[in-house]
Amino acid sequence: MTVASQMLETYPADLGGIDRQKLAACIEACFECAQSCTACADACLSEEMVDQLRTCIRTNLDCADVCDTTGRVLSRHTGYDANLTRAVLEACAAACKACGDECAGHAEMHEHCRICAEACRRCQSACRELIDSLG
Amino acid sequence: MTVASQMLETYPADLGGIDRQKLAACIEACFECAQSCTACADACLSEEMVDQLRTCIRTNLDCADVCDTTGRVLSRHTGYDANLTRAVLEACAAACKACGDECAGHAEMHEHCRICAEACRRCQSACRELIDSLG
Amino acid sequence: MTVASQMLETYPADLGGIDRQKLAACIEACFECAQSCTACADACLSEEMVDQLRTCIRTNLDCADVCDTTGRVLSRHTGYDANLTRAVLEACAAACKACGDECAGHAEMHEHCRICAEACRRCQSACRELIDSLG
Amino acid sequence: MTVASQMLETYPADLGGIDRQKLAACIEACFECAQSCTACADACLSEEMVDQLRTCIRTNLDCADVCDTTGRVLSRHTGYDANLTRAVLEACAAACKACGDECAGHAEMHEHCRICAEACRRCQSACRELIDSLG
Numbered sequence: 001m002t003v004a005s006q007m008l009e010t011y012p013a014d015l016g017g018i019d020r021q022k023l024a025a026c027i028e029a030c031f032e033c034a035q036s037c038t039a040c041a042d043a044c045l046s047e048e049m050v051d052q053l054r055t056c057i058r059t060n061l062d063c064a065d066v067c068d069t070t071g072r073v074l075s076r077h078t079g080y081d082a083n084l085t086r087a088v089l090e091a092c093a094a095a096c097k098a099c100g101d102e103c104a105g106h107a108e109m110h111e112h113c114r115i116c117a118e119a120c121r122r123c124q125s126a127c128r129e130l131i132d133s134l135g
Numbered sequence: 136m137t138v139a140s141q142m143l144e145t146y147p148a149d150l151g152g153i154d155r156q157k158l159a160a161c162i163e164a165c166f167e168c169a170q171s172c173t174a175c176a177d178a179c180l181s182e183e184m185v186d187q188l189r190t191c192i193r194t195n196l197d198c199a200d201v202c203d204t205t206g207r208v209l210s211r212h213t214g215y216d217a218n219l220t221r222a223v224l225e226a227c228a229a230a231c232k233a234c235g236d237e238c239a240g241h242a243e244m245h246e247h248c249r250i251c252a253e254a255c256r257r258c259q260s261a262c263r264e265l266i267d268s269l270g
Numbered sequence: 271m272t273v274a275s276q277m278l279e280t281y282p283a284d285l286g287g288i289d290r291q292k293l294a295a296c297i298e299a300c301f302e303c304a305q306s307c308t309a310c311a312d313a314c315l316s317e318e319m320v321d322q323l324r325t326c327i328r329t330n331l332d333c334a335d336v337c338d339t340t341g342r343v344l345s346r347h348t349g350y351d352a353n354l355t356r357a358v359l360e361a362c363a364a365a366c367k368a369c370g371d372e373c374a375g376h377a378e379m380h381e382h383c384r385i386c387a388e389a390c391r392r393c394q395s396a397c398r399e400l401i402d403s404l405g
Numbered sequence: 406m407t408v409a410s411q412m413l414e415t416y417p418a419d420l421g422g423i424d425r426q427k428l429a430a431c432i433e434a435c436f437e438c439a440q441s442c443t444a445c446a447d448a449c450l451s452e453e454m455v456d457q458l459r460t461c462i463r464t465n466l467d468c469a470d471v472c473d474t475t476g477r478v479l480s481r482h483t484g485y486d487a488n489l490t491r492a493v494l495e496a497c498a499a500a501c502k503a504c505g506d507e508c509a510g511h512a513e514m515h516e517h518c519r520i521c522a523e524a525c526r527r528c529q530s531a532c533r534e535l536i537d538s539l540g
Contacts, residue, residue, distance in 0.1 A: 046347070046459065057213075071305060075305055075309040088230075095222075180483045206443075343470060368489050
């Protein structure tokens with residue numbers, strides 16, 4: 001069991017009816033994607049053709065920040081606010097969609113973009129599934 | 136002129152038709168609110184009646200993270216994505232609304248909550264004005 | 271292979287003689303600890319005896335922020351600066367030591383503190399090993 | 406009075422003998438520098454000669470993250486830990502030194518680097534003064 005799942009198991013109060021497995025999966029996907037996008041921005045920065053990767057770097061930086069914040073918000077359960085959770089998840093799905101599309105466009109040239117695009121897709125799906133489960 | 140405004144003035148490319156003054160005001164409000172919410176969460180944590188401030192602390196922590204990320208996203212202009220900007224601003228306005236309401240409820244008892252509620256209101260307004268100006 | 275390791279494998283330039291396995295382990299430990307500390311602060315906040323967990327919450331919040339930043343700095347390799355890497359790793363080891371000690375003191379009462387203390391220990395060790403390998 | 410100063414004034418417990426004015430100045434310098442470095446990384450990314458600004462972008466990103474975390478740690482006073490504060494301030498001074506030097510090297514070519522170098526110098530000095538005052 002991951003640490004994120006263990007932390008959910010040991011939360012001392014009610015999780016407010018949220019789907020625990022989808023929540024754990026989304027938290028993990030957010031942190032994975034935050035790391036991947038931070039690394040991909042830096043890998044792009046070291047590419048010879050960096051001038052063609054400007055938008056990719058920018059989108060990676062945004063996506064890293066949004067995923068980071070989303071992973072933090074989802075790691076808190078005290079005084080749960082469905083409205084805010086939903087708005088943050090929508091922003092995260094949008095950031096992952098934008099970054100996944102951008103990285104996918106460079107995936108054939110750059111392996112780091114291919115790996116990062118997949119991390120973005122996983123995170124986008126995890127956000128979408130969690131949004132749907134909020135009812 | 137603030138540093139945030141100076142950085143906008145010296146950005147070497149086009150800002151993409153965004154309202155420069157509203158953008159600068161929103162960036163500054165985001166960083167101010169991120170600091171204020173971080174400090175208010177900690178001040179609440181030191182109050183004797185901390186057990187009645189649990190939701191306030193949690194909302195402060197979320198708002199700090201969302202404002203921080205929003206301030207960063209708004210500080211970038213390369214490869215501007217209106218969709219993502221809007222989604223992030225909506226999440227920020229929601230976080231500031233939730234935190235402003237929560238802090239306002241404790242404003243008569245705790246000066247730090249009163250000051251923080253005002254920072255949240257300013258940031259919420261700045262986000263809303265910027266969203267409206269995006270057209 | 272984790273995404274962090276895959277991103278290291280596909281970095282297009284030289285990693286500057288850093289130990290790749292220790293680097294990957296440290297990046298992963300930082301993100302795991304950032305999540306764990308964020309969740310532990312929130313779990314403490316929901317405990318009935320929250321007034322006895324003030325220092326634990328504060329230390330968790332600091333440790334989450336420092337681990338987050340350290341994980342980001344370590345995910346970048348372009349223009350590597352050994353001095354800065356070392357200073358950031360020292361701060362991270364100090365934060366993990368403080369938080370691991372604090373959480374360990376509540377581990378018998380609170381399972382989330384026990385799990386979080388272990389994440390802090392792992393991250394502290396990973397930072398220390400990476401510092402030693404920098405030569 | 407800035408919001409950061411107001412939050413310090415209304416903190417409900419003892420600040421632990423720390424110099425309040427130096428603390429407020431350092432918190433403000435950290436948030437200002439975090440914003441400035443985020444914006445400078447993005448401005449560099451839009452420069453025609455981006456391939457000569459790789460190290461500058463990377464150092465800006467690191468400095469933004471370290472300043473952000475330092476500003477947050479300094480905004481908390483509950484359960485104050487001088488050791489951790491000092492380690493974080495040392496990392497921040499190192500990041501600001503590295504980024505200030507790097508940006509200064511491009512200051513004649515790029516106004517955003519000149520402005521950002523000044524923000525880094527101010528933050529480095531503020532960290533150094535606060536470290537010295539910790540005794």
